[in-house]
Amino acid sequence: MTEFSELGLSPEILQAISNTGYTTATPIQAEAIPVALTGRDVLGIAQTGTGKTAAFTLPMIERLASGRSRARMPRALVIAPTRELADQVSAAFERYSAGQVRKLSWALLIGGVSFSDQELKLDRGVDVLVATPGRLLDHFERGKLLLTGVQILVVDEADRMLDMGFIPDIERIFRLTPPRKQTLFFSATMPPEITRLTQQFL
Numbered sequence: 001m002t003e004f005s006e007l008g009l010s011p012e013i014l015q016a017i018s019n020t021g022y023t024t025a026t027p028i029q030a031e032a033i034p035v036a037l038t039g040r041d042v043l044g045i046a047q048t049g050t051g052k053t054a055a056f057t058l059p060m061i062e063r064l065a066s067g068r069s070r071a072r073m074p075r076a077l078v079i080a081p082t083r084e085l086a087d088q089v090s091a092a093f094e095r096y097s098a099g100q101v102r103k104l105s106w107a108l109l110i111g112g113v114s115f116s117d118q119e120l121k122l123d124r125g126v127d128v129l130v131a132t133p134g135r136l137l138d139h140f141e142r143g144k145l146l147l148t149g150v151q152i153l154v155v156d157e158a159d160r161m162l163d164m165g166f167i168p169d170i171e172r173i174f175r176l177t178p179p180r181k182q183t184l185f186f187s188a189t190m191p192p193e194i195t196r197l198t199q200q201f202l
Helices: 011-019 027-037 052-063 083-096 115-124 133-141 158-163 167-176 192-201
Strands: 042-045 076-079 106-109 128-131 152-155 182-187
Touching: 011 052, 011 083, 027 042, 027 052, 027 182, 042 052, 052 083, 052 152, 052 182, 076 133, 076 167, 083 106, 083 128, 106 115, 106 133, 115 133, 128 133, 133 167, 152 167, 158 167, 158 182, 158 192, 167 192, 182 192
Parallel strands: 042 182, 076 128, 076 152, 106 128, 152 182
Antiparallel strands: none
């Protein structure tokens, strides 16, 4: 059993974790967090419900603590296959970044919500963008978003992206982001198409 306090996280983040009632990291968290904190790419294979969200949100909050976002240029991007998953990731950022000296800003880009509300947040500048592929590309095509400032890119539930036909969108999003960035790639299974993606982009 690995304690969160052994993983190299700051006292502020450890306090935020403690406030949620957790002390012990799951295996995917214990393996992924120390590597992600160094800025290296991560390929994480773990079933849904094993704590993958914290495995990428915690090191991302740590690494984004310094620096500033610019209008329409997020510094980090999390792609999730469904509105529900994107909403869960957004809630995790709110929970775990609560004690940071410099509050991180984030926006949630999902369908079924007005474009104008989302554009207002993008115009103000956000550190972290959590989005479904279709809505993200909609904003890009409307000229409301630039991905050239992305330092960290997370693909969550990649095999579900495959099942839902999002792989061409994911490939396009990768090409819109800088070649030099940290990529965190999580999937429950590794079908051949997902293996090809990781070999191409990690």
